[in-house]
Amino acid sequence: xxxxxxxxxxxxxxxxxxxxxxxxxxxxxxxxxxxxxxxxxxxxxxxxxxxxxxxxxxxxxxxxxxxxxxxxxxxxxxxxxxxxxxxxxxxxxxxxxxxxxxxxxxxxxxxxxxxxxxxxxxxxxxxxxxxxxxxxxxxxxxxxxxxxxxxxxxxxxxxxxxxxxxxxxxxxxxxxxxxxxxxxxxxxxxxxxxxxxxxxxxxxxxxxxxxxxxxxxxxxxxxxxxxxxxxxxxxxxxxxxxxxxxxxxxxxxxxxxxxxxxxxxxxxxxxxxxxxxxxxxxxxxxxxxxxxxxxxxxxxxxxxxxxxxxxxxxxxxxxxxxxxxxxxxxxxxxxxxxxxxxxxxxxxxxxxxxxxxxxx
Amino acid sequence: xxxxxxxxxxxxxxxxxxxxxxxxxxxxxxxxxxxxxxxxxxxxxxxxxxxxxxxxxxxxxxxxxxxxxxxxxxxxxxxxxxxxxxxxxxxxxxxxxxxxxxxxxxxxxxxxxxxxxxxxxxxxxxxxxxxxxxxxxxxxxxxxxxxxxxxxxxxxxxxxxxxxxxxxxxxxxxxxxxxxxxxxxxxxxxxxxxxxxxxxxxxxxxxxxxxxxxxxxxxxxxxxxxxxxxxxxxxxxxxxxxxxxxxxxxxxxxxxxxxxxxxxxxxxxxxxxxxxxxxxxxxxxx
Numbered sequence: 001x002x003x004x005x006x007x008x009x010x011x012x013x014x015x016x017x018x019x020x021x022x023x024x025x026x027x028x029x030x031x032x033x034x035x036x037x038x039x040x041x042x043x044x045x046x047x048x049x050x051x052x053x054x055x056x057x058x059x060x061x062x063x064x065x066x067x068x069x070x071x072x073x074x075x076x077x078x079x080x081x082x083x084x085x086x087x088x089x090x091x092x093x094x095x096x097x098x099x100x101x102x103x104x105x106x107x108x109x110x111x112x113x114x115x116x117x118x119x120x121x122x123x124x125x126x127x128x129x130x131x132x133x134x135x136x137x138x139x140x141x142x143x144x145x146x147x148x149x150x151x152x153x154x155x156x157x158x159x160x161x162x163x164x165x166x167x168x169x170x171x172x173x174x175x176x177x178x179x180x181x182x183x184x185x186x187x188x189x190x191x192x193x194x195x196x197x198x199x200x201x202x203x204x205x206x207x208x209x210x211x212x213x214x215x216x217x218x219x220x221x222x223x224x225x226x227x228x229x230x231x232x233x234x235x236x237x238x239x240x241x242x243x244x245x246x247x248x249x250x251x252x253x254x255x256x257x258x259x260x261x262x263x264x265x266x267x268x269x270x271x272x273x274x275x276x277x278x279x280x281x282x283x284x285x286x287x288x289x290x291x292x293x294x295x296x297x298x299x300x301x302x303x304x305x306x307x308x309x310x311x312x313x314x315x316x317x318x319x320x321x322x323x324x325x326x327x328x329x330x331x332x333x334x335x336x337x338x339x340x341x342x343x344x345x346x347x348x349x350x351x352x353x354x355x356x357x358x359x360x
Numbered sequence: 361x362x363x364x365x366x367x368x369x370x371x372x373x374x375x376x377x378x379x380x381x382x383x384x385x386x387x388x389x390x391x392x393x394x395x396x397x398x399x400x401x402x403x404x405x406x407x408x409x410x411x412x413x414x415x416x417x418x419x420x421x422x423x424x425x426x427x428x429x430x431x432x433x434x435x436x437x438x439x440x441x442x443x444x445x446x447x448x449x450x451x452x453x454x455x456x457x458x459x460x461x462x463x464x465x466x467x468x469x470x471x472x473x474x475x476x477x478x479x480x481x482x483x484x485x486x487x488x489x490x491x492x493x494x495x496x497x498x499x500x501x502x503x504x505x506x507x508x509x510x511x512x513x514x515x516x517x518x519x520x521x522x523x524x525x526x527x528x529x530x531x532x533x534x535x536x537x538x539x540x541x542x543x544x545x546x547x548x549x550x551x552x553x554x555x556x557x558x559x560x561x562x563x564x565x566x567x568x569x570x571x572x573x574x575x576x577x578x579x580x581x582x583x584x585x586x587x588x589x590x591x592x593x594x595x596x597x598x599x600x601x602x603x604x605x606x607x608x609x610x611x612x613x614x615x616x617x618x619x620x621x622x623x624x625x626x627x628x629x630x631x632x633x634x635x636x637x638x639x640x641x642x643x644x645x646x
Contacts, residue, residue, distance in 0.1 A: 073451060120631050123638050127395050127450050128594075131586045132634065135627060138583050142623035256579045260462055267455060297470060303463035307442065310456050 024321075025275055032181055036174045046177045049285045051245045054180040055081075057281035058187045058238035060266040061274055062231040065191045068272050069200060070227045071207035073126075076117055076133040078262045079140050080232040082254035084110035084239030089157035089249040090150060099163040107236045113140075114232020118225040137259055145251035156250025160243055170244060180241045184278070187234045191274050194230065203227050257299075264306045270316025279317050365494050367612050373501040375608025376508035377567045381581055382588035382600045383515060384559030390595030391531050391552045394450045398438060398457040399560050400582030401464035406431035406561020407568040407577075408472050411479045414565075420481040424565050431561020432554045439553040447549065461578065469575045476572035479565055504566050511559075516597050528552065532595065560585075587626070591633045593643025602641055 032050075039045035063077045087106025091097045121132040144151045151157070162170035170176045194200045203223050206213045210220050243249055252258065261284065269280020287305070291298035313319050385399050406427035414423025438460055446452045481500060488496040519525040530538040531548055539545040560581075567573070567581070584607065589595075592603025607626060614625035633641065 120634060124634070127454060128590070128638075130451075130454060131395065131590060132630075135583060135587055135590070135630060138579075139624055139627040143621070146620050146623075260458065263455070263458065264462075297466055299466035300463045303459045303466065306462065307456055307459035310452060310459065311442070314452070 021275075028275065028278070029185070036177055043173065046173045047245065048289050049282070050177050051180050051241065052285045052288075053278060053281040054177075054184045055238045055241035055245060056262065056265045056284060057269075057278035058184045058241065059235050060262050060269065060277040060280060061187060061191065062235040062238070063262060063266045064269075064271055064274055064277055065195075065234070066227065066231045067266075068274070069195055069207065070203050070224060071126075072224070072228070073130045074117075074133045074228070074231065075130055075259050075263065076114075076137045077231065077235040078259045079137040079254045080110045080114050080117075080235040081239030081242055082144070082249070082258070083113045083140065084236035085243035085249040085253055086144065086151055086157070088240065088243050089160050093157050093160055094152075103240055107233065107240070110236025110239060111229050111233040114235070115225065115229045117232070118228035122221050122224045122228065134259070137254065138256065141251055141254045141256070144254055151249075151251070154251060156248055158248030158250070160247050160249065162244045162247065176244065180245070183237050183241055187237050188274060190230070190234060195274075199223070199226070261302075264302060266316075267306060268309050268316055270318035272315060273318040276316055276318030283317065362493075363616070366497075367616055368609060369494060369497065369501075371609030371612035372605060373505045373570070373608070374612060375605040376505045377563055377570065378584050378588050378604035378608055379508050379512060379601055380566060381560050381563035382585040382592075382604055383512065383597060384556035384563075385585045386589045386592070386595055386597065386600045387515070387559070388553055388556035389589065391528055392447060392549055394443070394447065394453040395586075396435075396438070396457040396553070396556070397454055397582060398434075398460040398464065399557070399585055400578035400580070401461045401468075402431040402434055402557040402560035403564040403567070403581045403585075404468060404573065404575075404578040405434055405464065405564065406558075407479070407564025407573045408468060408477070409561070410565030411477050411568055411573060414479050414481070418480070420479070420485075420569070423479055424562060427561040427565035428558045429561075431564065432558030434561075435557020436550060436554040438557070439550055444546075444550075461582070465575070465578055468578070472575075474575055476574050477568070478572050479568040481569050500569060504570065507566065512597065512601050519597065587630050590640055591630055593640030595644075596640070596642040599640055599642030 035050055036042055036046055059077050059081045062080075063074060066072050066074050066077075084106045087109045088099075088102050091102035091105060092099050095102075117133060117136055120136065121129050124132055145154050147153065162176060164171060168175055168179065170179055195204075202213070202218060203226075206218065206220050206223055214220050242253070246253075265280040265284050266277055267280070268283055269278065270276030283305075284302070287298065287302060291301050295301060309316060313323075315322075381399070381403055384402075385396070388394065388396055409430040410423040410427030413426035414420055417423075438457065442456050442460065443453045446456070485500050485503065487499050489499050489502060491497050517525075519528060527538065527543050527548055530541075530543070531545055535545050563581070564573070567577075588600055588603040588607050590603075591606060592599030592601070606629060610629050611622055611626045614622040618625065637643075
């Protein structure tokens with residue numbers, strides 16, 4: 001069906017995985033794993049910085065995935081996460097269900113919300129899509145803050161205790177951190193795998209030229225819908241971490257502020273990099289925790305950082321790496337002029353065996 | 361007595377406020393193909409400034425002007441300093457203005473606090489008019505409806521009949537070509553951005569006269585403006601008028617029929633319009 005775009009790679013499979021990007025990912029992962037062992041006050045660092053970075057990163061990653069591979073900027077990702085959080089709260093606390101079916105069903109509901117959103121918004125493009133997802137997110141917010149019989153209106157559903165699965169007890173903060181880390185890694189792997197799968201190649205083709213893909217027989221809207229649903233599913237995974245991090249759910253989860261925070265995380269980390277969002281999340285979590293020490297106006301500070309990144313580092317903080325490397329490689333340009341091109345976009349390079357690199 | 365005509369008129373006056381706010385947004389989008397998400401910030405900033413001036417001078421008209429000018433200057437500053445260089449990159453403009461909105465929300469909360477304020481207006485306007493069918497109706501709401509209608513007609517005629525309007529229309533169709541004919545398109549862009557923001561500021565003062573000004577309204581009015589321009593069709597002034605009347609009327613009827621879900625029903629309107637006509641009621645196909 002898609003023989004024309006899934007080009008064969010010339011490098012062996014294992015070599016394609018030893019890229020600069022994957023080395024960085026491995027280093028970051030190792031740092032994340034030893035994080036609980038090296039911090040001085042785990043009771044502060046793990047929940048306030050570690051877990052928060054992970055759920056913000058996971059949700060922001062779903063936004064980045066849509067932006068990078070589908071070309072749609074969705075402002076409803078936080079809402080999908082919040083819907084999943086509400087689901088867990090409603091089923092496990094209000095209805096008194098066991099926790100595992102509640103989580104599974106809530107993940108399904110979060111994804112379903114993504115599918116519904118796609119049905120409404122998928123025909124629109126770029127800026128329209130952004131506005132419509134923003135508007136839909138606000139619809140859910142207003143519903144959540146009023147529907148007292150389901151969401152308990154403004155007071156929300158609390159407390160939502162962390163589950164104890166027997167062999168893993170999430171009430172232990174270190175265990176909970178690793179639980180969150182595993183979910184975030186699963187989310188990352190889902191996206192990395194999808195991006196290089198046949199489906200991923202198709203949606204990237206659609207991003208570059210919907211008309212051509214349509215002419216080739218692809219149902220453009222159906223692919224976009226599927227990608228949106230997948231992104232909503234991953235956002236819901238973030239919602240699972242979120243709800244157990246806060247031990248409650250209330251409308252502030254899906255407010256305009258929270259939506260914007262996720263966007264800030266994505267942009268600061270790098271809107272074109274799946275893994276970069278965790279750096280953005282870390283910066284944001286640090287800012288949230290420590291900016292209050294010297295200023296009350298930390299949202300102003302966040303806004304300034306956000307605008308600064310947009311003005312000067314459009315590729316986000318992960319874009320700094322290649323920028324610095326390019327500075328250095330200028331000196332060694334005479335010897336290695338061919339290599340400088342590969343520093344341009346480390347993330348895109350990961351998929352050397354996909355056709356995107358050749359296309360651009 | 362029948363209550364429906366009253367609700368209809370309430371919807372129309374609410375729609376008048378929405379129209380003044382969203383006409384600025386649709387004007388900016390129509391010419392520049394960018395969406396400013398700081399539109400709600402202009403709205404609330406104008407409203408607060410209008411309140412301060414109207415309370416200090418005891419003059420409602422001065423308050424209206426102050427809100428208009430203050431928001432216009434804010435828009436001019438945003439455009440010149442932050443987004444002029446990225447004007448072709450609509451996504452980046454949207455994000456930068458979002459940053460402005462975040463800062464604006466925070467600073468306005470710091471300066472004006474979290475309590476509700478209402479713009480004072482003259483005693484002799486605080487009367488009810490006896491209308492046929494409807495009965496007693498506050499005069500100020502009718503004045504605001506009249507302001508919105510006059511403003512809408514004025515914008516429409518400026519765009520349709522004057523030289524500046526023809527430049528704007530030419531810029532909408534083909535900015536590089538307009539520039540090639542000797543028009544300084546950059547100045548036109550700056551003027552439109554400032555005027556669009558100023559209209560939002562004016563809407564802020566008007567809204568602050570009818571309803572209290574609250575933190576968080578910047579977000580909700582940005583949203584209502586977005587819904588109006590999506591429903592009416594981006595870049596179309598008549599579309600904004602139809603859209604805001606529809607949104608105003610639907611939200612007022614929804615308040616009576618299903619108060620809890622009024623907001624949701626308002627957005628259902630947007631969803632229906634999008635499903636039938638993705639470019640909006642008066643929008644041109646993209």
